[in-house]
Amino acid sequence: MRRLVFPTEAVLEAVLEFDRARAGSIWRATVLEAELVADPDPALVVTIRPTGSEPEAHHTFDSSTIAAALIRYCSNARIPLPRQGTKSLDATADGIALTIESTVSVARVRRAATITNSAVPPEESPEA
Numbered sequence: 001m002r003r004l005v006f007p008t009e010a011v012l013e014a015v016l017e018f019d020r021a022r023a024g025s026i027w028r029a030t031v032l033e034a035e036l037v038a039d040p041d042p043a044l045v046v047t048i049r050p051t052g053s054e055p056e057a058h059h060t061f062d063s064s065t066i067a068a069a070l071i072r073y074c075s076n077a078r079i080p081l082p083r084q085g086t087k088s089l090d091a092t093a094d095g096i097a098l099t100i101e102s103t104v105s106v107a108r109v110r111r112a113a114t115i116t117n118s119a120v121p122p123e124e125s126p127e128a
Helices: 008-021 063-076
Strands: 002-007 030-037 043-049 057-061 086-091 095-101
Touching: 002 008, 002 063, 008 030, 008 043, 008 063, 008 095, 043 063, 057 063, 063 086, 063 095
Parallel strands: none
Antiparallel strands: 002 095, 030 043, 043 057, 086 095
């Protein structure tokens, strides 16, 4: 199991980078406030002031968008994450925790009762 905890600022940065990569418009706006909401699933509510004379706006990013943004953020920062496994998000007191649970299976190696090496000749007997 791997658990990474991201503070709210890092979650916001990851979501804004994700928005920019998807040709969104939120990353260009001025962020006025960002709040993590934990009920029922983690979400990020961002209050922005768009460029120009548009009024303030609220955008809510759901847990699947946050997860995708955090995985992309880790990839860009070269933080290794297992590809396989069950991924989940949990709200914490400091931000959001990304948990990845996976099972590793290892092939079992059979042990031989006797190990011989035919490349080495047997020692000659001292009877001669």
